[in-house]
Amino acid sequence: MSSSSGVWLEDLTWLEAQARFEANAVVVVPIGAACKAHGPHLPLKTDALTARALAQRLIEDLPLIAAPVVGFGFYPAFTPFAGSQHLSAATYKALLSELLGSLRGHGVRRIVLLNTGVSTEAPIDEIAAGANDLLILHMRGLGNSADALLDVPEGGHADERETSVVLALDPRSVRMDRLAPEGPFEKTAATGDASAATAFKGERILAARVRDIVTAITRRWPDIGPAS
Numbered sequence: 001m002s003s004s005s006g007v008w009l010e011d012l013t014w015l016e017a018q019a020r021f022e023a024n025a026v027v028v029v030p031i032g033a034a035c036k037a038h039g040p041h042l043p044l045k046t047d048a049l050t051a052r053a054l055a056q057r058l059i060e061d062l063p064l065i066a067a068p069v070v071g072f073g074f075y076p077a078f079t080p081f082a083g084s085q086h087l088s089a090a091t092y093k094a095l096l097s098e099l100l101g102s103l104r105g106h107g108v109r110r111i112v113l114l115n116t117g118v119s120t121e122a123p124i125d126e127i128a129a130g131a132n133d134l135l136i137l138h139m140r141g142l143g144n145s146a147d148a149l150l151d152v153p154e155g156g157h158a159d160e161r162e163t164s165v166v167l168a169l170d171p172r173s174v175r176m177d178r179l180a181p182e183g184p185f186e187k188t189a190a191t192g193d194a195s196a197a198t199a200f201k202g203e204r205i206l207a208a209r210v211r212d213i214v215t216a217i218t219r220r221w222p223d224i225g226p227a228s
Contacts, residue, residue: 006059034071037081039158039190143209155192168202
């Protein structure tokens with residue numbers, strides 16, 4: 001396995017991981033809920049699915065190490081919905097702080113936190129304050145150039161944008177007969193209208209996000225070049 005290619009941390013031996021860390025590798029930590037309600041039409045795994053897909057595409061473009069997806073987080077608005085898993089802000093910050101501490105303890109000096117959530121933004125920003133070795137990327141600010149494709153860009157959760165992404169990544173998991181709005185967030189865990197969602201749009205949203213992430217990483221650390 002070439003040290004110039006991107007890779008998942010879990011696929012390395014500890015000696016291979018050590019060698020990459022000593023070579024000043026950039027480690028991407030994808031963050032996405034493993035189980036969080038996404039309306040009546042999307043699976044609970046939506047955020048984790050998206051986080052892993054973005055990380056996979058990143059390691060195909062850049063010689064990064066992708067750490068395992070952090071699947072537990074701070075999601076207070078979703079606690080009423082069955083299956084949604086939530087940590088308190090304090091527990092979530094402690095979790096991330098310990099994970100970052102472990103990486104730093106092994107010699108990692110350049111870390112990207114790639115966050116797919118919204119309620120997770122504030123706790124992440126709090127633990128990142130003043131840290132010179134971190135690049136924080138919140139998905140809400142990525143890939144906006146693809147918004148022109150959307151019929152109903154308003155929404156924010158399990159909407160046309162998010163549903164299109166899942167259609168691109170795992171179409172069988174989408175309940176196509178339940179895309180239309182069925183009520184307010186308090187009843188459905190969805191906002192916006194997913195009726196016009198398509199895999200075509202999803203692929204382009206993902207591509208736009210990856211472009212923005214690559215730009216941000218290479219701007220922060222110019223020595224990071226394309227994977228080979």
